[in-house]
Amino acid sequence: MxxxxxxxxxxxxxxxxxxxxxxxxxxxxxxxxxxxxxxxxxxxxxxxxxxxxxxxxxxxxxxxxxxxxxxxxxxxxxxxxxxxxxxxxxxxxxxxxxxxxxxxxxxxxxxxxxxxxxxxxxxxxxxxxxxxxxxxxxxxxxxxxxxxxxxxxxxxxxxxxxxxSGLKIITFGPRPQDFFACNAPIKPLYDLGIEIEENSELDLLISYREHKDDPRIADIIKDMAAELGKEGNPYPDLLERMAQYELTLLDWAENHKGARQYVAFANKCWPAFPSQFGFEPCYVNSRLVSRGIPVACEVDIYGALSEYIGTCVSGDAVTLLDINNSVPKDLFAESIEKTTDYKLEDTFMGFHCGNTPLCKLRKGGIKYQLIQNRLLENGETPDITRGTLEGDIADGEITFFRLQSTAGGQLRSYIAQGEIFPVATNSFGGIGIFAIPEMGRFYRHVLIQKQYPHHGAVAFGHYGKTLYAIFQYLGIEDIAFNQPKGMLYPTENPFA
Structure with missing residues (x-):
């Protein structure tokens, strides 16, 4: 990168x-x-x-x-x-x-x-x-x-x-309604030495409109088309809108980082964004993160922070995913069980609409957001809900992690190393089948017990040792990990 x-x-x-x-x-x-x-x-x-x-x-x-x-x-x-x-x-x-x-x-x-x-x-x-x-x-x-x-x-x-020490996190828009998972007390960011600039979606829309007919748009369109290829670019008419948005974010970063050297974004992407901007921002988000500028969706400030940490640690592109759905038993039996020692409960699907960079997908292309299409376009021919980057995430080693503030302003974190299987998901979005040793117990006694949100940062490789050292240095007292079998969590029932 x-x-x-x-x-x-x-x-x-x-x-x-x-x-x-x-x-x-x-x-x-x-x-x-x-x-x-x-x-x-x-x-x-x-x-x-x-x-x-x-x-x-x-x-x-x-x-x-x-x-x-x-x-x-x-x-x-x-x-x-x-x-x-x-x-x-x-x-x-x-x-x-x-x-x-x-x-x-x-x-x-x-x-x-x-x-x-x-x-x-x-x-x-x-x-x-x-x-x-x-x-x-x-x-x-x-x-x-x-x-x-x-x-x-x-x-x-x-x-x-x-x-x-030189990071500013720039946000646009409050979190979507009922998205308490993206609750983000600001004070702990200052405790870490991080600056934050909060803006409204209207600020972003105004800036976007001011970039209309920017002469730099043509070069970005060419770059997007070259990256996607013919097969991955079924909506060439959409590229101009997305190129205009990419310039908007890059210019905002340059003009607003102020005394800071580095930036990350946490931007609102639904429900108003598609109707006002005319597309979904996912592909643009994926392009920026592949260049070391995380753009966390759904105004996930601590997700953006976690992504930036992962970028610095790995020196590579990262992503932000929902810890989303269980792996069906039939899929596990047909494609996974015979080739691994993992249990079904050790697996899950990590998903987001389309923010994972193309370089981290097995094969990807521009599509439309199926869920938003149902809501905003009545499930008809997509227009404003186009712009996701979709495909199965490439297999290999991963580290799933997050640095998060509780509602009371206490910083805590988790780190879990695992892998992505080279197995077709047969689903939509940027998605992969993940396996983490003892994930079922980790899911219950860390993610649920400690009330973590559903978003997790993903670094492509095993970086647990480095992340643990960083969180210790930052003074994070609660650093959870996927404990091996026989090592009970404090809340785990020993008779279960």
């Missing part, structure tokens, strides 16, 4: 050294990490100033800033100076990870012993004293190769945190 809507991480590494240890031990170990990282993963900036005291700390942070680093690794090459090393994170404006050196050989445990295993404990204590947020891996001690891998795993975490 080629996107300017997610950050590019330039990570630096600073080594620290306690002044009663040989400073070269920390410096040499830092250089070995850079060599290992560069060889396997790419560029990392090596800050030359090693930190032994507070003045060194200021100089090292200054060097990192002048090199345009926006993320840092603080490396305890030996025990480390507790105060200066933690003040690095306090003085640096960006995410910081702390890691420590493992001892290299049993043949050099006198002058070559660094005691960073011990120093990491005092480092964490001092971070706590100063209420400084930092990322510490599951086991933060390792050799140069080990730490290079940890630093690589830190990059999508850093990218997401930087993205959230």
């Amino acid at each position: 080629n996107s300017i809507n997610i950050p590019e991480v330039k990570c630096g590494i600073i080594s620290v050294s306690r002044d009663c240890f040989v400073i070269s031990l920390s410096e040499n170990r830092r250089s070995a990490i850079k060599e290992a990282y560069t060889k396997k993963y790419g560029e990392i900036y090596e800050v030359q100033k090693t930190v032994e005291n507070e003045n060194d700390m200021l100089a090292a942070v200054k060097e990192a800033n002048e090199a345009n680093c926006n993320a840092l690794v603080v490396f305890l090459g030996n025990f480390g100076p507790e105060t200066p090393e933690t003040l690095i994170a306090q003085n640096f404006d960006g995410p910081v990870m702390y890691v420590a050196a493992a001892e290299e050989t049993g043949k050099n445990l006198i002058n070559g012993r660094g005691d960073a295993y011990c120093g990491m404990l005092n480092c964490s204590y001092n971070l706590g004293l100063r209420k400084i947020k930092a990322f510490i891996p599951e086991y933060p001690v390792g050799t140069a190769d080990d730490l290079a891998t940890m630093i690589a795993e830190f990059q999508p975490i850093a990218r997401t945190l930087i993205g959230l």
Whole structure:
């Protein structure tokens, strides 16, 4: 995905050294990490100033800033100076990870012993004293190769945190009536450092009409036609309306992001939208998310936020789906049961009208919204209800997740890894058959019990480890997951 809507991480590494240890031990170990990282993963900036005291700390942070680093690794090459090393994170404006050196050989445990295993404990204590947020891996001690891998795993975490610190969520319209699932208390967004701009559907309609006959429309029509192909483009007359809308959103993002660098949208898409704009916005939404600009439907603000997090984590297109319907027993028996260990209750269909990008569909094309056609056009020949992008979602690994605020303003989240089956759904919309281990229990004791809405973000791959680390860093205390068999949920009946 080629996107300017997610950050590019330039990570630096600073080594620290306690002044009663040989400073070269920390410096040499830092250089070995850079060599290992560069060889396997790419560029990392090596800050030359090693930190032994507070003045060194200021100089090292200054060097990192002048090199345009926006993320840092603080490396305890030996025990480390507790105060200066933690003040690095306090003085640096960006995410910081702390890691420590493992001892290299049993043949050099006198002058070559660094005691960073011990120093990491005092480092964490001092971070706590100063209420400084930092990322510490599951086991933060390792050799140069080990730490290079940890630093690589830190990059999508850093990218997401930087993205959230510069994100504005733009909304159009209140949620549809009776759509309490999209309830979105705003205060927790500010707690996360996210800005929000709320507008009415009328603002959007006015801007859309002002884009009529925009000379850029022709190029977007050509791009849409090329993307869809002849078979996926049964309504070529519709492309002009949708191209006009795409320009409207892109221009609004550029003109309204203000002091922020990144944007996501949460827009109302029914029931008034089709009659006033003359189409359904789904295909345009799918095009923007494929470029790293989520456009959550039904004014789902926390859905847009979750999608943006997934975009930063994966560096790829994501989608937002309803946890929609059960898989019929006959379909499961005919197409799934014989080739998998999943139970029927582990499966469900994820669906939305047509916002999943074409690159994530097995085969897709422009269609019309069947449900809205019944309501708005009496089930007759579709016109204003055209514009969905429909097809079965491509099979492969997925992570279903959501960051959500309760009505009382408490942030909570869930993460569940699974897969999509290469099985025809024989249904409409952007839809796929999903399987998540122990989904039936997760559905009851997390999604229902904790009153989550039906919308979930989908990242195409297994990203649970990274998402969990991000939610922990953000201070989310309730991070639910699909617990394995034998691990009971607090509300689960042990006799059931």
